[in-house]
Amino acid sequence: MLKAEAYGLGAARAATALAQAGARVFFTATLGEALSVRQALGDGPQILVLNGPSENDVALFTPARIAPVLNSLAQIKLWDGRGPAALHIDTGMNRLGIGPEELAQAASLLKGSSLVSVMSHLACGGDLGHAFNETQRVRFVDAASLFPNAPLSLAATAGALMGPSFHFDLIRPGIGLYGSGGLDAGNPTLAAAAKIEAPILQVRDAAAGETFGYGAAFTAPRPMRTATVAIGYADGFLRALGQRGYGFFAGAKRPILGRISMDLTIVDVTGCAEAQPGAMVEFLGPNAPLDEVAQLAGTAPYEILTTFAGTVRRGGAA
Numbered sequence: 001m002l003k004a005e006a007y008g009l010g011a012a013r014a015a016t017a018l019a020q021a022g023a024r025v026f027f028t029a030t031l032g033e034a035l036s037v038r039q040a041l042g043d044g045p046q047i048l049v050l051n052g053p054s055e056n057d058v059a060l061f062t063p064a065r066i067a068p069v070l071n072s073l074a075q076i077k078l079w080d081g082r083g084p085a086a087l088h089i090d091t092g093m094n095r096l097g098i099g100p101e102e103l104a105q106a107a108s109l110l111k112g113s114s115l116v117s118v119m120s121h122l123a124c125g126g127d128l129g130h131a132f133n134e135t136q137r138v139r140f141v142d143a144a145s146l147f148p149n150a151p152l153s154l155a156a157t158a159g160a161l162m163g164p165s166f167h168f169d170l171i172r173p174g175i176g177l178y179g180s181g182g183l184d185a186g187n188p189t190l191a192a193a194a195k196i197e198a199p200i201l202q203v204r205d206a207a208a209g210e211t212f213g214y215g216a217a218f219t220a221p222r223p224m225r226t227a228t229v230a231i232g233y234a235d236g237f238l239r240a241l242g243q244r245g246y247g248f249f250a251g252a253k254r255p256i257l258g259r260i261s262m263d264l265t266i267v268d269v270t271g272c273a274e275a276q277p278g279a280m281v282e283f284l285g286p287n288a289p290l291d292e293v294a295q296l297a298g299t300a301p302y303e304i305l306t307t308f309a310g311t312v313r314r315g316g317a318a
């Protein structure tokens, strides 16, 4: 899964690494992403566009050997059998896909076309024990019986963790490739795929009672040494991590003091002789795990990765 430019990591780079690891089927959200993935991978791998074709771009798929996911009767008619396509069946997510009342018509419109996959998506995959997962699985099997020869695909990362009955012919892992198990709680520990670090700009010694940053939101309870680091919410480092998050430096978690500024963050480096201007502090990576950072920020790992995307500036945070 390479949507959102591979969850912020860069579609071309991620696609190349995943192809080298053996992946042969790639999904993007948009045709633009798919075209850059095709350029990176060359011929061979299958590339599918989740959002499907629109009037404006329907003619551009076949020349680039890109297949759309058809999500509605309107998209099936628009595509009009121009080439291979996947079909998305809605089994309860109510987001994209052919609903139960449209299935028969979809099957008759698609008679004779080549379906590279029939897929659906789980609404509650993040909760492995949620009863709705099995409900959707049964609905999917029923609906897919109308398309007897197509390979089937239901599971994203979390679905892949549910076991073989959810795997069918193709799983579609996204976040699992980029460092999180995709579960609401109790994630397995996966290797970090992204690392965010930023340099210390200044080290300061503060007396007890001094306050830090906007709103004077943190007061030193005792004499402290602090480091001002070149990362802020303009880099995608969520402001919600103020007072809650940490930077990892010199073997320990260094709490963030006060509010995160647009380009700056203050961390506690009391007693840490290694804290010097230019030294790098890690805010996401092997020592600042994605799932933990997301939890501290009160959001999902997906948002942590995609918020950094495109905002991390060369020469600043890297």
Ligand SMILES: *Cc1c(COP(=O)(O)O)cnc(C)c1O
Binding pocket: 001, 003, 050, 120, 121, 155, 156, 157, 158, 172, 173, 174, 175, 176, 182
């Ligand atoms: C995003 C998405 C996935 C991948 O989900 P992860 O939880 O990141 O593994 C799979 N299928 C569809 C349709 C998606 O939108």
